[in-house]
Amino acid sequence: MNRINSCNSLIWNWRNVKNDLPKYTYFFSVGAKILQLFGIGILVSACSTVDLEQSYPESHVIQNTQQTSLGQLAKRLSANKKADQSGFYALTEGVEAFALRLAMAETAEKSIDLQYYLIKNDLSGQMLIHSLLQAADRGVRVRILLDDIFTQGYDAGMLALESHPNIQIRLFNPFANRKFRGLDFHRVAQVNRRLHNKSFTVDNQFTIIGGRNIATEYFAAHESMNFHDLDVLSVGPLVSEVSAMFDQYWNSRPAVPVTAVASNKGQDLALELQRMHERLAQTWQGAKNSDYGLAVLEDLERFSLHINQQFFWAPYTLVYDAPEKGLKSEAKNATNIVSALGEAISQAEHSLVIISPYFVPLKDGIRRLQALHDRGVAVTVITNSFKANNHSIVHAGYAPYRKRIIQTGAKLYEAKADTQVNDAERLKIGDSGATLHTKMFVVDNKAVFVGSFNFDPRSANLNTELGVIIYAENAADAALKSIRESLNDSTYEVVLSEDNKLQWLERSGNQMKEFSKEPGSSAWERFKLNILGLLPIRSQL
Known part of the structure; x- marks a missing residue:
């Protein structure tokens, strides 16, 4: 409250200064108007912050998933394998990397946990969100942890998704000023720290980790420029470790529910969610019959036919930063x-x-x-x-x-x-x-x-x-x-x-x-x- 009162006092005093300016200066000087707006912007931005000390309800990975379809598949693949080994399949081709993400989402029965630096509102992003919505409609719990650096303009859509009873969205190290990110300059040492992790885990049975974000250029779907990239699909004990890592991030202080920073502004979330369903369904139908959609189905069919021969099994070490690296005050001592x-x-x-x-x-x-x-x-x-x-x-x-x-x-x-x-x-x-x-x-x-x-x-x-x-x-x-x-x-x-x-x-x-x-x-x-x-x-x- 003292901070709010202090900020109100600063703004009030600025208004008094403005009123005391000679009328010809105030009304006819463009420079004065610019300075006024800039000054108010500084004051408002100084009052805007995100409380990273606030605690939010914790949630954790759903453990009892052995009887799901993916759980049964993981059991068959893991039979007679060493306890310190996991199965790996290298995803070198973008189409296949996208196909397996969609297939996992469509097969999910209990949970989908994903964390990304970037999910674009393009064909790949829309197709994936459609799959997540379909899973949520089936009763699957979906947790999306997204870095906030590229979410400008997405607040309305994220709030609509969050209104689904089975979807939760948290933003890592969010900006306080949702429209004018530059006004967070007084927090630059904090907002300069970003979540670059990439993982996609379904039913705590299979996971994909690697270098790809969610956008057309990562999955060979962009018309002018694509990325050569690499992920691995994994089954076995590594998956539980990735889930535990995801829980650490999800329940960490830099991970803030989207509802805590984005404003609804009178939006009818139920109506917007319905419209989103309809738009994404149209995109999905169009994409399925495209050259790209047919290629995705081809790769998925090929993988499914030979899944037992696809994985190699090996010891491994999961390596990652502690989420506290995203906090300026704690980064020095974070793992x-x-x-x-x-x-x-x-x-x-x-x-x-x-x-x-x-x-x-x-x-x-x-x-x-x-x-x-x-x-x-x-x-x-x-x-x-x-x-x-x-x-x-x-x-x-x-x-x-x-x-x-x-x-x-x-x-x-x-x-x-x-x-x-x-x-x-x-x-x-x-x-x-x-x-x-x-x-x-x-x-x-x-x-x-x-x-x-x-x-x-x-x-x-x-x-x-x-x-x-x-x-x-x-x-x-x-x-x-x-x-x-x-x-x-x-x-x-x-x-x-x-x-x-x-x-x-x-x-x-x-x-x-x-x-x-x-x-x-x-x-x-x-x-x-x-x-x-x-x-x-x-x-x-």
Whole structure:
């Protein structure tokens, strides 16, 4: 109450100052009007906040799901398997990754728990929300934990979904100002911390974790640009660990019910939910008969026919940040995924391959690469080229480190921007390009990490991240083989010339092209990149 009274007093005093201004200044000075609006905006924003100390009702994973259809399937697949092993299936193709999410949602009987950095209001997002609504109508409890960074304009829809008795939505580290996010600038140290985890768990029996958000570009459905990405579908004891992790986040202080921050504003939620049902049903019917919808059904049928042969079983370690990393006041002491990843990488004896779309090693990362090389470990780094990177500011932060990466003895490759998704012809998406979004590393031929973690300061220090380290030679060998086979067609090798300048080598069969500048870039683009590189923000990338 004291805070509210204080804010009211500030606003009242501002109004008095305004009234005391000479009339000609107030009525005829545009500058005064702008200052007035700006001043009131500052005062209002200073009064707007989100109470992260507020406690909300807890909920937890539904445990007794063994008799569900997925529970019975998991039991058959897990028969005679070791207790410390889980089953894994790599989702390398976007269509299949989407098909299995839809299939899991449509098969759910008890619960669906999902957490994502981004769910777009596009074809993929609408199809998934339709499946979640259908599940909720069947009595399935649906919990959606969504980072709040890209939800602007979604409040009405989220409130309508939340009005369903079986759907709950929480926002991670939400903005107080729902319409003008910039007015939360006084909380920038807090709202700069985002949920980057990605998991989709059904009936506590199967889960998908990895690098994909929910949007068309992650599932080979975008007409102009898609992502090469990677998830794993898992069954076995890992699933219960993912559910326990989800509960930690769901019941954490940064996770706030959407109803606590979004205003209803007289909206008829029942009517809006009904309209949403109708709109999504129309989208669903149209999508089912499209080239994309037919491809989804094909992949789902193929997977179902051979499901017993799809999974490989291996020991694993689930790695993730504690949700308290999302709180500025507690982040320093929160469990951090970096420790677990660093330990896994330190076990490398012969080779380490790092694939990260955004790679900003900073000085400490360079030292670690040098230490690995000095121990005899052959290091390979694969990241995006300038034209393939969808975040120019991140590329500007990475570019100054390229020489130093190569000087450590590591091999450096940059993904091309003109590669296509594997399903381009089947999906009839023509010249749609694809950029790297996979986050993984392979240690020797014995361990593979798959998850949401980028090798950059933001993943290490600001965002919460999630992934799994799988200890399996067959998985590591398969990953390394796939990487080797695609290097020439999909990447440039970045090397240093005799006069210590960067060169990009493009190999095709026995032919090789050399580039002395960022391939495909103009002088103006390179100039802008150099200017961006001067900004003192690398710790935020």
